Amino acid sequence: MFYGRYAECMSPFSWETLMGDKLKLYGFNNLTKSLSFNIYDVCYAKTAREQRDYIAYIDGQYNSERLTNILTTLTDMIGAKVLNIASQDYEPQGASVAVLIAEDSMIPAGETQLAHLDKSHVTVHTYPEFHPETSLATFRVDIDVATCGEITPLSTLDYLIDSFDSDIISLDYRVRGFTRDVNGQKLFMDHDVKSIQDYIAPETLRRYDAVDINVYEANIYHTKMMVKDIDLQNYLFKTDVYELPPRTRLEIMDNLRREMIEIFSGRNVFSARK
16 A cells, blocks of 8 residues: 555556547546545544433434535535435434435436436445444445446535535545547546546645545545544533643544544554454
8 A cells, every 4th residue: 555645556647638628528428436425523422321311412413414404515516406305313323314316417408307316326324323332423425426427426525525524535436437539439537637636625635634545547645634633622511621631632632533543543553452
């Protein structure tokens, strides 16, 4: 694996240089752009009651109704139309929403069926949980956006990051399949991508440490982000920071940062392996 701002296994190249400003395709653009988006929110809840209350709070804040509103707004942002929505709140916790979407140009006027099935969808699942020993609770959101045709979901990244309390973010973008130009030549990519970070606002990136792991030859792009600064009050649930002695504050800060680093790295960096 390669780390860094433009970590790569193969050097990037410009599709605009290769193909010109506008691709001329034969028929429909069959390329699938797939964005997988994982967000983690970390919180300190000391007692078992506070942990249960945190889970209930998160369930209320990010229930299926609000998640549906987020996904329908995202659909509007990428210039698509909603065809169908399925949503579910779970017991004891969590929610899911799945939205089938299509490009505006693919829906004939006055009809609700696809003229050409472009297999686009948006899904979201939530996973609240807590650690009984460290008093840390985490909330994970998984979002998947798969679009076919000219639509790309990368333009929605700032909106998605701002829609949730995002401490750690894991992003995967991949272009699958192929389409053809007017001469029958296969095209495996139709737009320039060097890094997912290029599609995130600079003011957002300044709040995070970010690394890329990209495989340009396979059209696979991965970015991981972790928030730089921790304001302890924002991570305390039903507790005022000034109620805690300095030693306790430092201990909580240390536990929060350790938890974030392990989630960010995907490894038990600090925990003893059994």
